[in-house]
Amino acid sequence: MKRRFSALTSALLALGVVMPLTSNAATLKEAVIETIETNPYILQAVNERRSRDQDVAQARAGYKPDINLMAGAGYEYSDNNSTRAVLRQNGKSNRGEELDRTELELTLRQMIFDGYLTKNEVERHQARVQVAAHDIHGVAQNTGLRAIEVYLELLKKQADLELARDNLDAHKRIYDQIRLRSESGVGRKADMAQIEGRVALARSNVVSAQNNVNEAEANYRRVVGSAPMALQRPTALGGVLPQSVEEAIATGLQLHPTLKSAMADVEATQAQHRAAKFNYSPRFDVEMGISKNSDLDGVNGRNEDAYAMLRMRWNLYNGGKDKARIEQTAHEINEASEVQNNTAREVEESVRLSWTSYEATKQQVNYLKRHVDSAKQTREAYTKQFNIGQRTLLDLLDTENEVFEANRSHNEADYTHLYAQYRILVGMGNLLETMELNLPAEATMASK
Secondary structure (H helix, E strand, O other): OOOOOHHHHHHHHHOOOOOOOOOOOOOHHHHHHHHHHHOHHHHHHHHHHHHHHHHHHHHHHHHOOEEEEEEEEEEEEEOOHHHHHHHHHOOOOOOOEEEEEEEEEEEEEEEEEOOOHHHHHHHHHHHHHHHHHHHHHHHHHHHHHHHHHHHHHHHHHHHHHHHHHHHHHHHHHHHHHHHHHHHOOOOOHHHHHHHHHHHHHHHHHHHHHHHHHHHHHHHHHHHHOOOOOOOOOOOOOHHHOOOOHHHHHHHHHHHOHHHHHHHHHHHHHHHHHHHOOHHHOOEEEEEEEEEEEEEEOOEEEEEEEEEEEEEEEOOOOOOOHHHHHHHHHHHHHHHHHHHHHHHHHHHHHHHHHHHHHHHHHHHHHHHHHHHHHHHHHHHHHHHHHHHOOOOOHHHHHHHHHHHHHHHHHHHHHHHHHHHHHHHHHHHHOOHHHHOOOOOOHHHOOOOO
16 A cells, blocks of 8 residues: 555655644545545556556566476376287287386477567557556546545535524524514514524524535545545635636547547557457467486387477468457457547537536626625615614515525535536546646556
8 A cells, every 4th residue: 555655645745744644634635635545446446457467467478488397107008009019029918018107298389470469469468558557547536526526515515504503693683682572562473483483494404404514524434534624625726727618628638547548448459450360370489398208108118309399380271260350359449449439529528518517607606796795785784774663574584594595505606616627627637637646656657
């Protein structure tokens, strides 16, 4: 674990964060780091990449010699023309020969030319390594975005809870005012009943908001892996976002890891197609061997030999299997190419949707802020008018409710707008890079 994410740890320490990564995260960056370090999907992708590295090593073994040692000892019974002739010459009965057989053989085979099968298999698995590396990047990006989502969602729910509590406090103040009027004989019973109902509703809103906070905290624990501490609202990302949606799309088509993974998969299928043609060429191997045997095939005594050969093997016909395999891999290239094309469309769609949400919520935040300011001004005016009898209690309560709902709507749009900025970065494929977080080494290292 330490080796796998040492780069992430170094980056965090360089930023002056002294809190251990195993503790509860407070800043958004810390939450994302903790999530990436411990998320099972990322660790699964890392191990998949390491497995692909071993596929490359296995393919490269085709360049190296194949050496085998065989030894054996046991019983042999032989009854053939040779043994019968020897027995007749020795005046023995016509029966088989029984011997204690021993064998010892050492062979070596070195490939000289195999129709470029090994070369293309190495290239195919190297491309699959790149697929796995880009997959790690993609999983890390999406996992980081998920951590950001639950982080912002918890902040939003906590803000909603504060608004609900403030709303309850306001209703309690009005309740105390109406109760004093009622006790002094100035107020009406209907007003008292009305304010009691509104206070009950405000209390219900607090309970509901607290429940939403509890659910948001549970989601945070599940995604990040630890309990939240005093979360800090991150600043807006306007300064790092592109100037237009077209610029964002261009960046996404260049950097998005899922698209890069699809491109590498096309390269893998192309190498597989080339490898499928290996049987159209002869195979040449250098083969050497030495054997030391005794008492073989009914012949008493040593049986030793040694050889060094250049051998050619060429399959001339196997029922059309090679032709079918070549055609199959050609279709797989087309399939992988269409997956790449579809991925490019998905990247563009994702960026456009995120950008649309970003632009829409940007306008919403401005308008809703005006609504909040206007509602507060109206509440202040209605409070003064209510105190001098120019407004009814219902008017005053309605303005309190309008302020509460206006604040909640503004809060919702504000966090949606902030989250849309991170969605744009994910669509562009550079979320973690923008946050100055390093990926696991397996996401960037080339296979050796």
